[in-house]
Each structure stands twice: as C-alpha cells, then as structure tokens.
Amino acid sequence: MAFEGLANRLQNVFGKLRSKGKLSEEDVGEALREVRLALLEADVNFKVVKDFIAKVREQAVGQEVMKSFTPGMVVIDIVNKELTALMGGTQSKLARSNRPPTVIMMAGLQGAGKTTSSGKLAKMLQKQNHRPLMVACDIYRPAAIKQLQVLGEQLKVPVFAMGDQVNPVDIAKAGLQHAKDNGNDYVIIDTAGRLHIDEALMDELKNVREAVQPDEILLVVDAMTGQDAVNVAESFHKQLELTGVVLTKLDGDTRGGAALSVKAVTGCPIKFAASGEKMDALEPFFPDRMASRILGMGDMLTLIEKAQAGIDMDKAKEMERKMRNAEFTFDDFLEQMEQVKKLGPLDQILDMLPGANKIKGMKDLKVDDKQMARVEAIVKSMTKEEKVKPELLNASRRKRIALGSGNSVQEVNRFIKQFEDMRKMMKQFSGMMGPKGAKGLKN
Ligand code: GDP
Secondary structure: OOOHHHHHHHHHHHHHHHOOOOOOHHHHHHHHHHHHHHHHHOOOOHHHHHHHHHHHHHHHOOHHHHHOOOHHHHHHHHHHHHHHHHOOOOOOOOOOOOOOOEEEEEEEOOOOOHHHHHHHHHHHHHHOOOOEEEEEOOOOOOOHHHHHHHHHHHHOOOEEOOOOOOOHHHHHHHHHHHHHHHOOOEEEEEOOOOOOOOHHHHHHHHHHHHHHOOOEEEEEEEHHHOHHHHHHHHHHHHHHOOOEEEEEOOOOOOOOHHHHHHHHHHOOOEEEEEOOOOOOOEEEOOHHHHHHHHOOOOOHHHHHHHHHHHOOHHHHHHHHHHHHOOOOOHHHHHHHHHHHHHOOOHHHHHHHOOOHHHOOOHHHOOOOHHHHHHHHHHHHOOOHHHHHOHHHOOHHHHHHHHHHHOOOHHHHHHHHHHHHHHHHHHHHHHHHHOOOOOOOOOO
C-alpha cells in the first residue's frame, strides 16, 4: 500500500499519545520529533516538513491543549487538520468552461502515465454524461497515438489524430475545431513527453497552450518518483502555469512524499490521484480524506461512494436478511464476492477502513479474477442440496467436487472452511444485533 511506512509510523506515535491521560510539553515535543522523522523518511520536502512541524507545534503546545480531557486526541486532530491544509485543504475541482468545449491539456514526462490518465479522465467525464474528445498530440513516442486510439475504442470515446507527421500545434487546433463541430463538451489533449525536461518540449507545450487556450493544464507525475515528481512539477509550473496535478501510481509502494509536498512546493493543487492501470483507477483528490487515510482514520466517504456506485442495494438488503436469518448459501457467497470485486482491489478497500491495516491477516485477503473463477467452479460443481447444506459435504462429495471443478481436494476443503467460518461469524453477528438490530441498510 502507498504510504504504508508513513501511516504505520504516525499511527504508532499517536497510539502512544492517545494512551496518555495527561501530556507534558516534553511528550508533545517527543511526538513531533517522531512525526518530523516519519515525514522526512517518507521523502517529504525538507522545508515543507519544517514549516509543518512549526505550525503544529504552535497550536499543540498551548495551555488549552494540555488542559483538555483528551490532549492526545487534540494533538492528532491538529496534525490531521495541518496535513489536510498541506495538501491543499479542500478539493480542487476540474474547471468547466462557460463556453464549451472545456479544454484540458495533459502534460508530463514520458512514462508518468499521461496517456493512461487521459483515458481515465475521459471515462470519468463520460460517466458524468459529458462527451469528451481525446486529441493525440504526442507524435514522438512510438505508438503513443495508437495507444490513445486503442483506449478510445475501449472506452467508446472518440479520438482525433492526424498521424505523426503533423505539427502538434496544428493537431491541437484542428482537434479543438473538430470538438466544436461535433458537440464535444470536453477536449483532452494528450501532449508529448520527454525523458527529461528540455527547452524544445517546453516550447512546444507553450505553443500548444497558446493555440488552444486551455482551461486546465494538468501535469501528470509519477508518485513513485518522490521528490523528483515535485521538482518536475515545480519546473513545469514555472514555465507553463499549471492548473493542477494528476498524481499516478499511488498503488505502488510510494512513500508519500510527492502527495504531501506538491501543493506546498509548487502552489499547484493535486486534482486527481490514480492508483492502478485500469481505466476506472482515477479518483478526484480530497486532501482531507487522504490525510485521514494516512493517519489510519480510514476514508469511509470514498468507500461509501464506491459502494453506492458499484453495489446493487436491493441485492445487498436481501443478502443482509439472509445473513440475519442464517440462510446464507454457497450461491450467496459467490454473489457476495462478485459485489466485493466491483468495489476494486480489496487491499485498496482495506486502506479506507479505519484501523483495518492493523488487523492481522486482512492484508492477505485477495479477491482476484483467478480466485473468483476457482470459487465459482467449486460452487457450480455442487448439487442443489449441497449448496444450502454444507454439512452434507463429506469426504467423497468433496472429492467429487474437486474433480468436477478442476481443483485439489485441499483447495475445496479450504474454501468450505472459509465459508463455514463466515457463516459462523454471521451467526454471532446477528446474535449480537438481536432481531431488531441490523438496521444499517434500511432504505
Ligand atoms: P505516458 O508516457 O506518460 O503517456 O505514460 P503511459 O500512460 O503510457 O503510462 C506508462 C505506464 O505506466 C503504463 O504501463 C501504464 O499502464 C502505467 N500506469 C499509468 N498510471 C498508472 C497507475 O496509476 N498505477 C500503475 N500501477 N501504473 C500506471
């Protein structure tokens, strides 16, 4: 998980603070020293860390805090607020022009994820009932145009291209005209990148900017490159006056430095965060949610939004009724897995649950396509009765199921055990809630 080291360290510091009834100035000083080290180790810009700690200290060492009932919590709250402020405070939304089309110019070094992010952004806009057009201006990287076209086909988003023998400025202008003629309300211009920043690249980008007057100039940077990403952002911003940053590869083991420093160093807000290669792996960036994720307070809001978009609430209610009445069958288990899969990679979901990263074993849970297929094959090899009554599954039946589903008996056993554990847990759960409990999914 991204930020794992930072999150663990900060959560340890705060665990100690929380357990103390009273705090002395030394306690706070000690905690802040550890926070400082944790941030530096996460590759947060040195000056940013210094300012950050100074701001927190100013608020945390006052009499008010020391006298409060829960001084530890107050300090954590201050850190949370300052982290949020560091990343820009409130969400920075994508611009929308009063005179469509809204023009978004995507810039960045090669390999940062520019073309992929263009596709993701187009998909996001399309979901919001917009009609984006993607324009292929990267005429240098081999296959960049083709890559955009393939993405366009996959997403059913039109792509405007003129091959690699036409000047990018002319392509951008013609693309914009094409959008106007065809009623596209957003134009996403995928520009060329280079391995390093150079004058020719900047000149070309400036010329494209001049020609199409974009409403947004988004710089795509790779979070895995840490402080380099911040330096790149700073250079681009100086020359191009960016309007926002798209931070990619947050699914890797980035230490977090880029996410925490970009806004503070460049003044330019992070507008989107990408955490995967798939087209739906782009989310608007919310500084407050990111701060609570880092501090282990979870990100329930994003989780709820994902659930609402991906989960069939009627099915969820029916499932809940079954769980309560212990009628949960193997078929239900399958369906449940399907639903969970729709939410995205399980380890990312777990990052959003408060405290979940502390639960041993949770991290190893995986619902991937391969496993889904295996479970599906096992369940499909069961008879109707077996699906409802797991107790029927004796050794010879298990052997039959293993053969029928192309799995080993051990795998079948492991799955049945998982299922039984889950059923047991549900029984306990519904017992705890009582017949009138479990009102969570009322409407
Ligand atoms: P460009 O040269 O900036 O246009 O970069 P691409 O869009 O071609 O992306 C470079 C590589 O990074 C590709 O293999 C992408 O699949 C991958 N990539 C892009 N965004 C992400 C992300 O958020 N997470 C991961 N893991 N890979 C990404």
